[in-house]
Amino acid sequence: MSGATLRPVLRRVAAGLLVLWIAATAAYLALLAAPGDIVDSIVGEGPDTPEIRAEIMREWGLDRPALVQYLDYLWRLAGGDLGRSYLLQRPVAEVIGEQVGPTFTLAAAAAALGVLLALLAALTTAGPRRPWLRRGVSTVELVLVSTPAFLIGIVLLSVLSFRFGLFPVSGDQGLAALVLPAVTLALPIAGLLAQVLRDSLDRALEEPFVLTARARGVVERVVLLRHVLRHALLPVVTLAGWQFSLLIGSTIIVEQVFGRPGLGQVVLNAVTSGDMPVVLAVVTLSAAVYVAVNTLADLAYLLVDPRLRRS
């Protein structure tokens, strides 16, 4: 890779790091803004004497100057130390590490399924070939984009699980329990991506190279898959990156609908009990996922479209 190609890559990575630093600082300020003393939160219902309070202050490093605490926080964060939970008295990284697996599996399955469904819907309805199918599919997409994810989950649950008993009602045992939550999360994503992809395909279909390809006698399916899709995929990459990074939020809700273990339960417990380090860790983590996914999407863009490498 030459210097000229490397520069835009480095610039995007640097922009990502800058956003991460601001996000981490905002999270730190939020910790300071939380009501009630940090020491009070740690003491909880336990014995409370001036000696114990002083001991806690020293143990948690709260007696140091604010700037030192902040730098220490950033340093630990960079090293993957997310702090200690007030409530559970354990490292937050440990608490999250135990629960991140099911959430990640679910989000990844939903992302893959969402892209697959969007490709299918957009490719079969792009262009003027089947106006009725196109209108029907567009309407379904509009409904899916506007429906709260948990409602899709509840409807699927009550029809497929309660009425017909096709899928387990809750839990995370096996693949069958993954199907409904993944479909629930995938449908709104598929709806949005399909809308944008179809628009993009429509525009690409009007490009002169399509005419050339057709004039050469290329079959319509090959025109669509080999020529038009590659061209139309670009704007969708950015949008997909953005959607995937939002998945962690909707996953939290959908986990509750299906009674699945995961980050959702952890963060909701932490919010209701005021366990700020855990809340902040999950929030910071999701910001990091956002930055990472979107930087990767930008880089993928550079890879796919040589025109962008020059600027």
Add this chain to the structure above:
Amino acid sequence: MTVTLPESPGLLAPALTSTPARPARRRGVRPGLVVAGAYLALVLLAAAWPELIAPGDPLAADPLRVLAPPDATHWFGTDHLGRDVWTRVVHGARHSLAIGAAATGIAVTAGVLVGLLAGLAHRLADEALSRSLDALSAFPMLLLALLFIAIVGPGTASLTIAIGIALLPHLARVVRAQTLLVRRAGYVEQAVAFGLSRPRLVLRHVLPNVVGPIPVLAVIGLGDAILAASGLSFLGMGPQPPSPEWGAMLSEGRNYLRVAWWGTILPGVAVTLTVISLTVLGRRLQRRFDGRED
């Protein structure tokens, strides 16, 4: 071999790709828009004057008719306390709409302020504000709202502010971009040449030309806000029972889903139809604003 391409590929393309059915659809009454408008009018009426549509008390419980399916007296059935679901859905419109409208109002006000400031300020200040907005939008809306609620506690007010903050970056960015354009426009330079004071310049010449896209964004933002609010109150972070807010109803009804789907699905349908109608209306306004038709 030489092939002469037409001047603009667009001239030839419609002949190749469009069917006669499409231009016809562009004109005349759009049934989707009419239905969306009618539904929104109904929701607004329900929010302003719920007694007109559902005269009953949304909190009145009838222990003898618990979890009754929909029939002639209870159109939407009753919930686990024997409360009429139809009455609750109608009275809930006010709560859900108020949260969405207030959150959108916060986002629009703050977004215009921050966007104007970033667009007019020195480059360094603009850079700092823009990067902060980037950082703010790096937090998924739901988690940002949860963080805010963890700090100030659950409830209607904190839910509303949290959603307003989450909607802010997008609006602020649009206003900033618009401000940068307006700032370089001839009439602004002329006004500067005339020696207009800075506040007067901003209020009289920049602001009116910057707010153009705001109504469109506000309609779409309102849909997003209602969607987010229903999700958060489904998690129990919003209005507390027995409030008939739609998300709270969904959350309460979920425990009885197996025996009484109507208590959950029907409030959910009310939310969904509202958001769909707002999306249809918003897209229509957007097309109009972009000058893409009519």
